[in-house]
Amino acid sequence: MNDTWRVPGYAEVDVLGTGGFGRVVLAKHEDSGKMAAIKYLHADFLADARIVAGFRHEAWMLSGVRSPHVVRLFDFVETPQGAALVMEAVPGVSLRALLAAENVLAPEAALTILKGSLLGLADAHAAGVVHRDYKPANVLVSREGASKLVDFGLATLDGHNGLTAGSPSYMAPEQWAGQPGLPATDVYAATCVFYQCITGHRPFEADTSEQLRAMHGGASVPLEAVPEALRPLIARGMAKDPAWRPATAAAFVTELETVARKAYGKNWEKRGWKRLATSAAALTALTPLALLTSAGTAAAPIAAAGAGTGVTAGTGVAAGTGTGVATSTGAGVTATVVGKIAIAVVVVAGLVAGGLVVFRPGDDPPAPPPLTVAMQTLSGRDQALPISYELQYPQVSGGTDAGLRQRVNDALRAPIDKRLKSVRDGVAVPSTLDMFRQQGETAALHSSARILLQTPDVLSVRYDHDLDSTVLGHTTWRFPEAFSVDLTTGKVLGPKDMFRSEILTAVGMRRLTQRLEPQVGEFCTIPTVDGYPTRKATMDAADMVGGGDHVPASTFGFTETGAEFEIRWYELGCASASGSESVALPYAELQDLLLPKFLTMLGKTAAAPTSQSTPGQPGTGATYTNARFGFTTQVPPGYAALKWTPENGEGMSFIDDGFGATLTVWGTNSGTGSGGLSPAAKMDQLVTSLEGNGGRVTVHSADSDGYTVSGYQGDGKVYYEHESIGTGSTAGLRWVYPAEYQKDLGKLVTDTVSAFKPGDLSRPH
Numbered sequence: 001m002n003d004t005w006r007v008p009g010y011a012e013v014d015v016l017g018t019g020g021f022g023r024v025v026l027a028k029h030e031d032s033g034k035m036a037a038i039k040y041l042h043a044d045f046l047a048d049a050r051i052v053a054g055f056r057h058e059a060w061m062l063s064g065v066r067s068p069h070v071v072r073l074f075d076f077v078e079t080p081q082g083a084a085l086v087m088e089a090v091p092g093v094s095l096r097a098l099l100a101a102e103n104v105l106a107p108e109a110a111l112t113i114l115k116g117s118l119l120g121l122a123d124a125h126a127a128g129v130v131h132r133d134y135k136p137a138n139v140l141v142s143r144e145g146a147s148k149l150v151d152f153g154l155a156t157l158d159g160h161n162g163l164t165a166g167s168p169s170y171m172a173p174e175q176w177a178g179q180p181g182l183p184a185t186d187v188y189a190a191t192c193v194f195y196q197c198i199t200g201h202r203p204f205e206a207d208t209s210e211q212l213r214a215m216h217g218g219a220s221v222p223l224e225a226v227p228e229a230l231r232p233l234i235a236r237g238m239a240k241d242p243a244w245r246p247a248t249a250a251a252f253v254t255e256l257e258t259v260a261r262k263a264y265g266k267n268w269e270k271r272g273w274k275r276l277a278t279s280a281a282a283l284t285a286l287t288p289l290a291l292l293t294s295a296g297t298a299a300a301p302i303a304a305a306g307a308g309t310g311v312t313a314g315t316g317v318a319a320g321t322g323t324g325v326a327t328s329t330g331a332g333v334t335a336t337v338v339g340k341i342a343i344a345v346v347v348v349a350g351l352v353a354g355g356l357v358v359f360r361p362g363d364d365p366p367a368p369p370p371l372t373v374a375m376q377t378l379s380g381r382d383q384a385l386p387i388s389y390e391l392q393y394p395q396v397s398g399g400t401d402a403g404l405r406q407r408v409n410d411a412l413r414a415p416i417d418k419r420l421k422s423v424r425d426g427v428a429v430p431s432t433l434d435m436f437r438q439q440g441e442t443a444a445l446h447s448s449a450r451i452l453l454q455t456p457d458v459l460s461v462r463y464d465h466d467l468d469s470t471v472l473g474h475t476t477w478r479f480p481e482a483f484s485v486d487l488t489t490g491k492v493l494g495p496k497d498m499f500r501s502e503i504l505t506a507v508g509m510r511r512l513t514q515r516l517e518p519q520v521g522e523f524c525t526i527p528t529v530d531g532y533p534t535r536k537a538t539m540d541a542a543d544m545v546g547g548g549d550h551v552p553a554s555t556f557g558f559t560e561t562g563a564e565f566e567i568r569w570y571e572l573g574c575a576s577a578s579g580s581e582s583v584a585l586p587y588a589e590l591q592d593l594l595l596p597k598f599l600t601m602l603g604k605t606a607a608a609p610t611s612q613s614t615p616g617q618p619g620t621g622a623t624y625t626n627a628r629f630g631f632t633t634q635v636p637p638g639y640a641a642l643k644w645t646p647e648n649g650e651g652m653s654f655i656d657d658g659f660g661a662t663l664t665v666w667g668t669n670s671g672t673g674s675g676g677l678s679p680a681a682k683m684d685q686l687v688t689s690l691e692g693n694g695g696r697v698t699v700h701s702a703d704s705d706g707y708t709v710s711g712y713q714g715d716g717k718v719y720y721e722h723e724s725i726g727t728g729s730t731a732g733l734r735w736v737y738p739a740e741y742q743k744d745l746g747k748l749v750t751d752t753v754s755a756f757k758p759g760d761l762s763r764p765h
Helices: 049-062 095-102 107-126 183-199 209-218 228-237 249-264 268-284 288-295 402-428 430-439 506-520 596-601 679-692 739-755
Strands: 010-018 022-029 035-041 073-079 082-088 092-094 139-142 147-149 372-381 387-397 443-454 458-468 479-486 555-558 562-568 580-586 623-625 632-634 640-644 649-656 661-668 696-703 706-712 718-725 730-737
Touching (some): 010 035, 035 049, 049 073, 092 095, 095 139, 095 183, 107 139, 107 147, 107 183, 107 249, 107 268, 228 372, 249 268, 387 402, 387 458, 402 430, 402 443, 402 458, 402 479, 443 555, 458 555, 479 562, 479 580, 506 580, 506 640, 506 649, 632 739, 679 706, 679 718, 718 739
Parallel strands (some): 479 555
Antiparallel strands (some): 010 022, 022 035, 035 082, 073 082, 139 147, 372 387, 443 458, 562 580, 623 632, 640 649, 661 730, 696 706, 706 718, 718 730
């Protein structure tokens, strides 16, 4: 075979460069007169199916990336005689050529190149593509000073494996290990190139690839030759662990701009462009690309020339040989997905009429890459206050919806920003700041993040916040927190998105407390006014100081096996407990508390209904008698029994989740003879509580034997309570159920009230 085959319809003008697998030429489209850069695969490789597949793969990977910072593909052509990529051509030179001429670039110029090519990587990352071969030869610098990214021959989808290959001087440790490509892999390579631009040499140099591998994997980055202001940026970008690098090129751009403005002023980019444009224009004038000044560029895909001619329209690919084949100007992250082409187009595996392999944009594209998660770290030192910080948080990449991805990342970053602000506010208090200055102390913040669970719909995360400080030494400055994000909307999920409505009540939160209590031994007690009995803390936020809704009084996240509640004992009002505790609850004890829809989002099966009864069905004679206090109640059929423990006593709840009804019975040693409240006082206390929480009391009465209160809770549910009170003990019964069942449940409620027997109340039990 020879290399005489040409893409029909184009006249070759000059050779721009050659490489190991092909050559790039400048060509003119004969009908329009527009110029294009054409990358031909060497004819010797046409018989190698693996190499030809790789050539197709290059076009396939880039076809969904549209960016002013990535060279565009117009056509992909393959016949038995040859294969070629037809691209736009804009005057410019490779960064490799620029470095060969100048050796070292001014920091502003190097930052400008890094930013432009990072924006190209960001557009690729937004489309789910990882480049995997960022190097000076694959970065083009135009006469206008803009930098562009080329050559996606080794690219993979985000999170997918590719060839264990690349350019050894710039390969990240995980790429050396053959691990799946990540956006952070490209960040590492881009930082290596940036290091070379400002120092004149690569960060690691060795005689063999094995030595290079060891250095990239374990050696410290030699930062002595780097301007001090840029060292943190390079250290971050070249972290050995990808979790400690910026998760995406877009995230790295944000950090870069902050560092550049601080070190070189607000006009750093303008100065960088000016210096680059001068050098690039001078070098471009020595190449065939100087012809583009008068001939024009290929501005749009060329129409197919018909079957057998080998010209087909495609979208968005680049190829580079280090000679500056293509650029265009622009700014910002502008990756777009066009119609059904999406991330890629499908290559038909076979020859069609005329011997062509063509792109078929009408075919369905592959599924978009899923969201992937990598850890990021916000670190630094406050410029005004004695505070240093190293705060870890997750960041997602991949997917096709940039807006959704941003909402998810904003939610994941929010706890870190809030944490930093709270410490800043604490240190900034004048008296506290004086103590820091007197002791010469710097408050060191540390936060670590851990993914508890990731499903296609939910990401659950735990943060552990620590603070190294003697001035702010109280345990409340150190705590865990957890939450879950809906990956389909970007919303932080709240209790109403997770728990059944009947659980978000006083009774439901007591139920949650009872299930958690065996995991902690016993909930602590809360101090009360002298003369009033102490009471246990609960998981009901409404019982906390300041009150609130009936929701869990701690943050919580979900794991593969259950939920993890991050209980801060001091927030529950505990008299003696301090600090915090993580308490796990398995799904076997959660399924009847959580919404079936949310369980499905977690990838779990919803619990089967606990009751097949219908509202108003009378009892069948089953009874429950408490062995300690002796009270007896009629148990409705199909109601699940759950132990309930009131202060100074014990009891039981009977629950039907089918229609949200709960019957609770109890006995306590809080009779009037043991210092307990009188029936009238207890009634007044209950009425005040109900009405204070938005409820409405319709009937209430009290006599020497007890009290009765009925009405509605703040959530609209019917509430009925009767407690018999003796000198030694008490016995009570309570019904709570939705108002829409009031008529249907009337007889059942009446039956259980009539059948309730309080037992012996003359003595404690």
